[in-house]
Amino acid sequence: MGELDVITSQEGTAVRVLARGELDLATADRLERAIADAERRAGGGSLVLDYSGLDFMDSTGLQVLLDADVRAERDGRPLVVVAGDGEARRVLELADALARLTVAEVH
Amino acid sequence: MHAIVADADEGRRAALRAELERHGHQVLVAADVETVLQEGRRNQPLVVLGAEVEDGDGVALCRDLTMVPGGDGPVVVLVGYPGDVDVDAALSAGAADVWVLDVGGETISAVEVRVALARYYARLQAENLRVGGEFALMRQALDLSGTGFVLTDPRLEDNPIVYANRSFLEMTGYPEAEVIGRNCRFLQGESTDRDQVARIAAAIREGRPASVEFVNHRKDGTPFFNELHIAPIRDERGEVIRHVGVQLDVTAYRVRDQLFALEQRARQAAEAAERRSSFLAAASPALDARLDLRSTLESLARLSVPHLGDVCLVETVRSGEAHRVALSAVDDALERKLLALPSTSPLTPDAETALARVLRQGRAEVVDGRGGPVVGDAVDETLREHDGRSGRRWMLVPLRARGRSIGVLALASLAEDRRYGIDELALAQDLAGRAALALDNARLYEQQVEVARVLQASFLPDRLPEVEGLELVTRYRPADAAIDIGGDFYDVLALDSGKTALAVGDVAGKGAPAAALTGLCRHTLRTAWTYEQEPAKVLEVLNRMLLSERRDRGRYATVVLATFAPGPDGIETEVVCAGHPAPRVLRASGEVDVLGERGTILGWRDDIELRPVDGVLRSGDTLVTFTDGVSAGDEGGPLSEEALHRELERCAGRDVDEIAARLQAAAVRAQVGRPSDDVVIVAARAV
Numbered sequence: 049m050g051e052l053d054v055i056t057s058q059e060g061t062a063v064r065v066l067a068r069g070e071l072d073l074a075t076a077d078r079l080e081r082a083i084a085d086a087e088r089r090a091g092g093g094s095l096v097l098d099y100s101g102l103d104f105m106d107s108t109g110l111q112v113l114l115d116a117d118v119r120a121e122r123d124g125r126p127l128v129v130v131a132g133d134g135e136a137r138r139v140l141e142l143a144d145a146l147a148r149l150t151v152a153e154v155h
Numbered sequence: 156m157h158a159i160v161a162d163a164d165e166g167r168r169a170a171l172r173a174e175l176e177r178h179g180h181q182v183l184v185a186a187d188v189e190t191v192l193q194e195g196r197r198n199q200p201l202v203v204l205g206a207e208v209e210d211g212d213g214v215a216l217c218r219d220l221t222m223v224p225g226g227d228g229p230v231v232v233l234v235g236y237p238g239d240v241d242v243d244a245a246l247s248a249g250a251a252d253v254w255v256l257d258v259g260g261e262t263i264s265a266v267e268v269r270v271a272l273a274r275y276y277a278r279l280q281a282e283n284l285r286v287g288g289e290f291a292l293m294r295q296a297l298d299l300s301g302t303g304f305v306l307t308d309p310r311l312e313d314n315p316i317v318y319a320n321r322s323f324l325e326m327t328g329y330p331e332a333e334v335i336g337r338n339c340r341f342l343q344g345e346s347t348d349r350d351q352v353a354r355i356a357a358a359i360r361e362g363r364p365a366s367v368e369f370v371n372h373r374k375d376g377t378p379f380f381n382e383l384h385i386a387p388i389r390d391e392r393g394e395v396i397r398h399v400g401v402q403l404d405v406t407a408y409r410v411r412d413q414l415f416a417l418e419q420r421a422r423q424a425a426e427a428a429e430r431r432s433s434f435l436a437a438a439s440p441a442l443d444a445r446l447d448l449r450s451t452l453e454s455l456a457r458l459s460v461p462h463l464g465d466v467c468l469v470e471t472v473r474s475g476e477a478h479r480v481a482l483s484a485v486d487d488a489l490e491r492k493l494l495a496l497p498s499t500s501p502l503t504p505d506a507e508t509a510l511a512r513v514l515r516q517g518r519a520e521v522v523d524g525r526g527g528p529v530v531g532d533a534v535d536e537t538l539r540e541h542d543g544r545s546g547r548r549w550m551l552v553p554l555r556a557r558g559r560s561i562g563v564l565a566l567a568s569l570a571e572d573r574r575y576g577i578d579e580l581a582l583a584q585d586l587a588g589r590a591a592l593a594l595d596n597a598r599l600y601e602q603q604v605e606v607a608r609v610l611q612a613s614f615l616p617d618r619l620p621e622v623e624g625l626e627l628v629t630r631y632r633p634a635d636a637a638i639d640i641g642g643d644f645y646d647v648l649a650l651d652s653g654k655t656a657l658a659v660g661d662v663a664g665k666g667a668p669a670a671a672l673t674g675l676c677r678h679t680l681r682t683a684w685t686y687e688q689e690p691a692k693v694l695e696v697l698n699r700m701l702l703s704e705r706r707d708r709g710r711y712a713t714v715v716l717a718t719f720a721p722g723p724d725g726i727e728t729e730v731v732c733a734g735h736p737a738p739r740v741l742r743a744s745g746e747v748d749v750l751g752e753r754g755t756i757l758g759w760r761d762d763i764e765l766r767p768v769d770g771v772l773r774s775g776d777t778l779v780t781f782t783d784g785v786s787a788g789d790e791g792g793p794l795s796e797e798a799l800h801r802e803l804e805r806c807a808g809r810d811v812d813e814i815a816a817r818l819q820a821a822a823v824r825a826q827v828g829r830p831s832d833d834v835v836i837v838a839a840r841a842v
Contacts, residue, residue, distance in 0.1 A: 107711075111663055114759050115708050142796075143713070143734040143756035144764065 051075070053101075054082045061093035062128075068101035071109035079109075083116050087125070095125060096152070100132025105139050113140075117149060128152050157181040157198065161191050161216070162205030162234065167256065171203055171234065174266040188216055195220045195229045201270060202229045203254075206239040214241065214248045221249025230277040232269070251277035303327070303402030305339065309387075309395050313338045314359065317397075326404050328374035339400065342371040346378055355385060362387045362395045368405065375572075377461060379406045406462055451593045452481035455564075455586055461485050463583055464550065464566030464573070466493070466538065468530060469590055471554070471562035472514055477502040477531070480562075480594075485569070489541050496533045509551055514560045519552040519584060521575040530565055542569045550575045552587040556595035564590060619647045622655045624721050625772075628811045630819040630836040642673040642712070643782045643833035650684055653720065656693075659780040659837055660714035660735070663758075672704065676712055690716040690731040691765040694757065698733070701758030711758040715751065715780050719839065725773040726841045731765050733757045736781065736796045741814065743775030745807030747800055750778065772841035777811055779803060779818065782835040798825065811840040 052075035053068040063086040067079050086095055097113060099105065113129065120127035129149045131137040140146040158180040162168040172182045180201070185191045188211040195202050202220060204213040217231045233245040234254040242253045252273040256263060263269075303323030307314045319334045327334070327342060343352060351369040358365030364386040371381040382405045388397040452469050459467040460483045469481040479498040484490035502511060508528045513520050522529060525546035529535055539545060547568050554562035564587040568575075619627050629645060642662025650656050658680050662673045676697060683696035694714060704710045713734035720727050730738055734756025740748045750770045755763035772778055781799065802821045806814045815838045822834045 107661075107663055110756075111709065111711055114711060114756070118705075118709060118759070142736065142753070143759075144753045145734075145756060145759070148755070148760065 052078060054079050056082055056086050056089075058089070059096070061090075062096050063087075063090040063093065064096040064098060066098040066101060067109075070104040071099070071102050071112075072104060072106045073108045076108040076112050080112050080115075083112065087116075087119065087123075090125060092125060094128055095120065096128045096130065098130040099136035099140075100130045100134070102132070102135050105135045107139070109136070110139050110143055110145070114143075114145065117145075126150065157183065158201040158203060159183045159185050159191055159194050159229075160203045161185040161188075161208040161213075162203070163207040163209050164205050167205060167234065167236075170263050171266075174263040175201075175203075175270075178267045178270070180270075187211075191216060192219060195231075200229050201273065202231045204231065204233050206233065206235040214244050214250075217245060217250050218248040230274050232273045303400075303404070305334075305400040305402070306388075307339065307398045307400065309359065309398060314398065323402060326373075326379070326402060327371070328377075333374075342381070344370065344372040344376075344378065346370045347372075355383065358385060359387075359398060362389075379404050379462075381405070449481070452590055453483070455590050456481040456483035459483065459564075459566060459583075459586060463579055463586075465569040466565075466567040468493075468534070468565040468567075469554075469562065470510060470530070470565060471594055472502055472560070475502055476500065477510070486541070489537070492537050492541070493534065496537065500531055500533070509549065510563050510565060513551040513553050513563050517553050517555060517560045519550070519580060519587075521580070522549045522551065523547070524549055524567075529567075538567060538569070548573055548575055550579065550583055552580070552583045554587050554591035554594060556591040561591060561594055561598075616646055620649045620655065622647070622649070622719065624726055624842055625655065625719055626811050626840045626842050627657075628815045628838045628840075630815045630834070630838075642676075643835045644673050644677050645780075645835050645837050646677050646680065647837075648681060648684060650718070652688060655719045656684055656690070657717045657719070657780065657837060657839065658714060659782060659835055660712055661782045661833075661835075663709075663711040672710055672712075675700070675704075676714075680714075680716075689767070690718055690729055691767050694731060694733050694754075694765055695763065698757045698761070698763050702761060705758065709758050711756055713756055717778065717780065717839075719772075722771065725771045725776070728770050728772055728778065729767055730770065731767045733763065733765060736799075737768075738778050738780040739800055739803050740770065740772065741777045741779065741803050741806060743773065745804070747803050749800075772839070774841050777814055777838055777840040779814065779839075780837045781818065781822070782833060811838050814838050 051069045052071055053066075055066040055068070057064050057066070065079070065082050065086045069075070071079060083095070083097070095116070097116060099109070099113070102109070117127055119125075127150060129140070130152050131140055131146060137146065140149070158175050160168055160171045160175070160182055161184070162171065168184060172184055175182050183190075183194060183200075185194065186209055188208060191202065191204070191208070194200065202217075204216055206213045208216060213233050213235075217233060220231050221228050230251050231249060232252050232254055233240045233250050234256060236258045237255055240253050240255070245253050252269070254263075254269055303326045304318075304320040305316050305323055306318040308317045311317075315336045315338055316334050317336075319331060324331055324334065340352075348369045351367040354367050355365055364384070366382070366384045368380060368382045370378045372378050382403040384401045386399050387395040388399060389395055456467040456469055465485045466489070467481075467483045468479055471478045471480050477500050479496075482490065482493050484493060502514075504511075504515070508531055509520060509522045509526075510530050523546050524535070529549050529551070538547065549568075550566040552564045552566075553560040554564060564583060566575075566583060619629065627647060629647075631643070631645070642660075644658075644660050644662070646656075646658045648656045648658075658677070660673075660676060662676055679697050679700045680693060683693040687693045687696060694716060697712070697714065701710045701712055711734075715730065715732045715735040715738060717728055717730045717738065728750070730751040731754060732751045733754045735754075737749050737751030737753070740750050742748065748770075751768050752766035754765040757763065779799075799818060799821065802818060803814070806817055809817070815836045818836045818838075819834055822836070
């Protein structure tokens with residue numbers, strides 16, 4: 049089971065959640081909690097989900113992201129995803145989610 | 156200081172007088188008891204009494220003299236030749252000291268040192284009375300509360316204990332005689348935290364209060380958690396004359412705390428596992444749960460030793476068998492021997508072991524092992540070989556859940572004599588309650604696995620329909636752990652239009668909830684085909700169903716649908732992918748094509764984009780669909796689309812069974828290093 053670093057930072061009005069390492073069933077809970085905290089902090093400001101540092105991501109990680117997107121839509125909060133060019137991008141491409149999310153290039 | 160001498164021995168009387176006067180004492184030689192009593196109460200004199208005075212008994216006279224209230228009485232010393240004076244009687248009569256003189260000595264040596272010591276001892280006695288008076292009430296209260304209480308005297312060498320209450324003696328198992336006069340460190344042992352000892356030592360040195368908790372040992376060697384509070388007592392000049400130590404045996408709390416923490420962790424892990432069961436995964440909740448159960452029970456066994464027993468066994472009963480699920484022993488060699496025994500043994504309802512009786516009656520028992528077999532021949536005999544004793548005390552406590560006995564916590568003592576009283580029994584029952592809870596949870600979990608198994612059957616068609624012109628092979632390998640029953644499914648359906656529909660999908664999540672949703676997906680697809688002709692429309696129906704099932708978290712699924720119909724050039728096929736890897740076609744020529752275009756994962760948005768693709772399977776072409784490929788770690792993880800593509804290229808010329816088998820093997824290999832996941836492979840070859 050891999051390790052996952054989750055780092056939350058404030059960048060102007062945006063709150064950025066950086067996930068680094070392996071995002072899977074064992075680690076997704078932690079990321080989910082960090083995102084929930086970040087959403088509270090962000091208020092109406094945007095939330096940046098940075099998946100570019102992931103070495104491994106399974107569909108648990110996809111679910112976390114899609115859930116965050118659904119909440120962002122509901123609450124009118126901008127969500128920006130940093131997909132990088134590794135694992136996260138492949139998974140998001142396969143789900144055909146990349147084209148429908150606001151994706152930032154490497155942050 | 157003036158001195159009074161009263162002694163029936165004339166020679167000694169003269170010698171005492173001479174020696175005391177030589178050191179500047181004003182000496183009154185009293186000829187009768189009355190004079191001693193009168194003079195002795197004035198100006199706190201030094202009173203030196205022979206074992207016999209002229210008209211009375213020295214010790215009795217000493218008692219009368221020192222009964223003066225207030226502690227400001229005379230300093231009384233008894234004097235005699237060896238054997239003349241009963242030292243204990245003299246001291247308990249209030250004498251400050253007993254001077255034993257050489258027989259026939261013309262003079263008395265070192266009388267000044269003796270006098271100084273006597274005065275010093277007398278002051279201590281007075282303080283003892285005073286301190287004792289101050290603490291008398293507290294001591295009574297402490298004795299009642301089972302709190303250990305000691306006084307030490309820092310002015311005596313090595314700060315020895317000068318008073319210890321009954322609870323302290325009971326707590327430590329030492330008789331008073333082995334405690335008084337010793338420094339408290341005799342309670343420490345190897346497992347005593349040195350830092351805590353250093354903290355206490357520093358507090359004593361600096362004359363300030365301190366509280367620590369550390370492991371101490373009873374006389375029989377049993378460790379206990381000692382919560383120790385110390386505080387200095389000062390005299391009117393500010394000198395520390397005593398340290399008070401209050402001891403609480405907090406072993407029971409510590410053991411419970413540790414167990415509670417373990418139980419909390421296990422529960423949190425179980426809850427987390429349940430929460431996580433809403434998405435496809437790389438971990439095995441079942442394994443986690445089993446590990447949690449095992450570690451909980453093993454910790455319980457370890458914690459019980461040696462507090463509650465030298466050997467601890469946790470036995471569970473199921474289908475007429477006893478299973479030893481955890482054990483611990485004080486002795487490593489013994490533990491290895493016990494571990495080597497069969498962990499399962501038959502258990503008939505009328506078995507005559509004490510263990511069977513405790514299970515039947517559901518009541519805890521303390522047995523001495525002489526009245527018949529306890530756990531069973533193997534264990535009983537192993538312990539007998541170990542300490543050479545035929546009998547030993549056992550405490551057997553049933554593990555009860557939902558009104559049934561599901562096992563027994565068995566604690567045995569080895570050669571050392573261990574007492575199993577109310578406290579031990581209460582603690583053991585507390586532990587047994589926790590073990591039973593852990594076991595019961597694990598069993599509920601297994602029942603959930605059973606439910607999952609039943610549901611799993613609903614994912615897959617009983618048998619595939621015959622499809623003209625098409626050879627269909629399916630391979631399904633469920634994840635290793637039954638509770639990990641994933642959301643992979645496939646279905647093949649003969650449609651009213653004459654076409655054949657193939658569905659391969661993957662519902663996010665694990666366990667029974669995911670299984671239920673998977674069944675629902677398959678059912679929804681089947682129903683949708685009855686009123687929709689287009690694969691994309693069918694997937695939109697499924698998407699709406701998943702959106703309506705959304706709760707706090709989404710319900711996501713990836714699906715690939717394909718329809719097959721015989722045509723002039725071969726089998727005409729239409730493929731639609733929703734968040735799922737596109738099928739591959741291994742052409743008869745050996746080339747591999749991708750058939751299908753990317754589409755939106757289902758359950759996320761209501762405006763999914765699906766892009767149907769048409770193709771033709773000519774004779775010898777094989778279309779392969781599969782689940783997984785969601786991720787693509789180079790080292791382990793689900794088989795990547797690219798890797799599967801390459802594997803398929805190596806399958807040129809092989810028959811369809813072989814192709815499916817090779818792809819499945821490759822997918823399983825790719826999972827090495829990660830918890831296993833479902834694998835579905837469906838291969839369709841145009842004949």
